[in-house]
Amino acid sequence: MSSPTPSQTPYKLIFFTPPTSLSACKSAIFSTSLCGAFPLPNRPDTIGYKNVCWETTGTGQFIPGEDSTPDIGERGKLEVLEEVRVEVQVRGRENVAVVVEALKKAHPYEVPVYEVYKMEDF
Structure with a gap:
């Protein structure tokens, strides 16, 4: 099996x-197709x-x-809240940038928390 091309890298x-x-966040990232x-x-x-x-x-x-200008919580006070962790695959580094930008626009946090990992195909 051949390695994925850079535009197909997972x-x-x-x-x-x-x-x-x-x-709203899922709609934004999935609307990028x-x-x-x-x-x-x-x-x-x-x-x-x-x-x-x-x-x-x-x-x-x-x-x-x-x-900060928090959407949730007050400056200087600990905020503890329920959150949802969402994982999704994206093929191609250039596509990740587009998807992350869509996420940032839809996300309520002043600084959205996200991670991106390069994966290997086996």
Whole structure:
């Protein structure tokens, strides 16, 4: 099996959001049509599945700093809240940048928390 070309290299985007913003964040990233889509085996030009992601709920915390403008919480006070962790695959580094930008525009936090990992195909 050959290695993926740079535009096909798989990445995983993970982000955290309050449950009230989950739908808006997912709509934003999936509207790019660049993530959460998988071809059918041996048919790379097809889209077998769309809007594929994994989610789990957990607890996050932060203290907004004096210079922040928090959407949730108050400056200088510990905020503990339920958050949803969402994982989605994106193929191609250039596509990751587009998807992350869409996420940032939809996300309620002043500084959205997200991670991007380069993955390997086996």
